[in-house]
Amino acid sequence: MNGLTRILRFLAGGIFLVAGVLKVLDPARFAADIDHFRLLRYFAVAPLALYLPWLEIICGLAVFVGAWRRSALLLLLALTIVFIAAITSAWMRGLDIRCGCFGAASTAPLAFDLVFDLVLGGVLVWLLRVESRPESPRKA
Amino acid sequence: MVGDKTNPSCAATCRRAMLLLALALVPALFTAWLHPKRPAWSWTRPTVTELPLADAERLTPPVIWLDARPDEEYAAQHVPGALSLNEDRWEELLPKFMAVWQPGVRVVVYCDSQRCDASRAVAVRLRHELRIDNVFVLQGGWRTWLEAHKP
Numbered sequence: 286m287n288g289l290t291r292i293l294r295f296l297a298g299g300i301f302l303v304a305g306v307l308k309v310l311d312p313a314r315f316a317a318d319i320d321h322f323r324l325l326r327y328f329a330v331a332p333l334a335l336y337l338p339w340l341e342i343i344c345g346l347a348v349f350v351g352a353w354r355r356s357a358l359l360l361l362l363a364l365t366i367v368f369i370a371a372i373t374s375a376w377m378r379g380l381d382i383r384c385g386c387f388g389a390a391s392t393a394p395l396a397f398d399l400v401f402d403l404v405l406g407g408v409l410v411w412l413l414r415v416e417s418r419p420e421s422p423r424k425a
Numbered sequence: 426m427v428g429d430k431t432n433p434s435c436a437a438t439c440r441r442a443m444l445l446l447a448l449a450l451v452p453a454l455f456t457a458w459l460h461p462k463r464p465a466w467s468w469t470r471p472t473v474t475e476l477p478l479a480d481a482e483r484l485t486p487p488v489i490w491l492d493a494r495p496d497e498e499y500a501a502q503h504v505p506g507a508l509s510l511n512e513d514r515w516e517e518l519l520p521k522f523m524a525v526w527q528p529g530v531r532v533v534v535y536c537d538s539q540r541c542d543a544s545r546a547v548a549v550r551l552r553h554e555l556r557i558d559n560v561f562v563l564q565g566g567w568r569t570w571l572e573a574h575k576p
Contacts, residue, residue, distance in 0.1 A: 312456060314512060316464035317550075321542045331464040335457045340449040347445055355434070356441035381541040392495075392513070 290415050293408050298348030300405065301361055305341030307388030312338070318385025322375050340364070355416045362409040365402055372399045465553055473548040476561045478569050481533045484561075489526060491534040493543040494567065504535065504570055510547055526557070535563035535570065 308315045316334035319325065325333065341364070347357035368386065375382060376395050383391045384398035391398075457463055476484075490507035492499045499509040508525070510518045526532070532551065536543035544562045551557045563570065 309456065309460075311462045312460055313462045313464040314515075317512065317546045320470070321546070327470040328466070328468045331466040332453075332457075334464050335460075336449060336453040339452045339456070340446065342452075343445055343449045353441055353445070355438045356445055359438065360442055360445055381537060 290412070294348060294354075294412055297358075297361065297405065297408050297412060298345045300345070301341040301348075302345035304387050305338040305345060307390055308334075308338035308385075309342070309388075311388055315385055315388060318383060318391070321380065321382040321385075322371050323378075323380070324371055324374065337364075355413065358409055358413050358416060362406065362413065365406040365409060369399065369402045369406060372402065471549045471553055473545055473552065473560060473562050475564045476533065477564045478573055481561060481563050484531045484533070487527075488531045488533060489522070491522065491532060491544075491547060492567070493534050493536045493547040494541075498537070498567075502571075504567070507535075510534075511543060512546060512550075515550075523555075529559070531559045531561070532557065533561050533563050535566045538566045538568045541566055 312331075312334050315338065316331050319334055320327065320330045340360070344357040344360050344364075347353040348361070350357075372384060372395055376399065380395075382395070384393070384395055385391050386398050386402075393401075481488075490504045491510045492503045492507045493511050494503075495511060495513060496509065499507075499511075503509070508518075508522050510522050532548075534544040534548045534551075536547075544566060548560045548562050551560045
């Protein structure tokens with residue numbers, strides 16, 4: 286456990302917490318953002334727009350709680366992989382849309398969000414590896 | 426579920442992950458119930474009529490043109506007389522539109538090009554949130570208009 290791990294953990298948890306809160310402020314807008322990706326049937330869009338931000342908030346908070354950290358990091362990594370796939374797909378189809386990753390604050394081009402999510406995914410993998418490492422050598 | 430004996434915490438990790446997934450359902454349900462900006466739900470995607478430029482320009486007046494592009498693009502250039510209404514500043518811009526809109530007025534919304542979705546999103550919100558009929562989306566958007574009105 287070192288300072289870098291603490292900083293990365295704080296950043297990763299904090300980013301999802303902030304992203305979740307920004308989306309919860311306007312779920313209707315987030316639903317429109319999800320729909321613009323044209324990846325889901327329309328009936329699934331509104332439920333996902335209501336659920337996903339809270340999953341980010343709860344997992345973002347759980348990253349700060351020892352016993353729940355590994356589970357939260359796993360879920361956040363799974364989410365990030367889904368986001369990367371969705372953004373890549375939209376980018377390849379040439380869609381002129383916003384990512385919606387940070388609610389109303391999302392104004393960056395998709396390529397930026399893709400790079401951001403790739404870095405975030407890398408950080409999550411690294412944190413999971415640290416988390417899986419035993420604190421001290423011990424016998425099985 | 427996860428039978429990894431070398432790591433005894435695997436099953437616990439999965440169990441806690443399931444609990445986190447379930448826990449997020451609770452506030453999500455409250456959001457669906459109480460949030461003033463909760464999304465409207467329907468089985469199928471709301472449809473909006475797209476109009477080619479020639480048809481849009483032949484609509485019987487009065488017609489309001491709405492620019493759904495971001496502020497800076499609207500500020501740089503827009504269809505003469507068009508109002509700005511984008512989702513980034515929906516709450517601020519909507520009153521300006523409502524001040525000039527009257528029942529029976531036709532509304533044409535455009536965004537940048539054929540690939541953009543902002544005009545469709547604005548049109549759908551006008552139809553479903555404000556119950557405004559006679560809302561159309563301009564096929565090809567601003568670029569098509571610009572091409573047709575080159576000096």
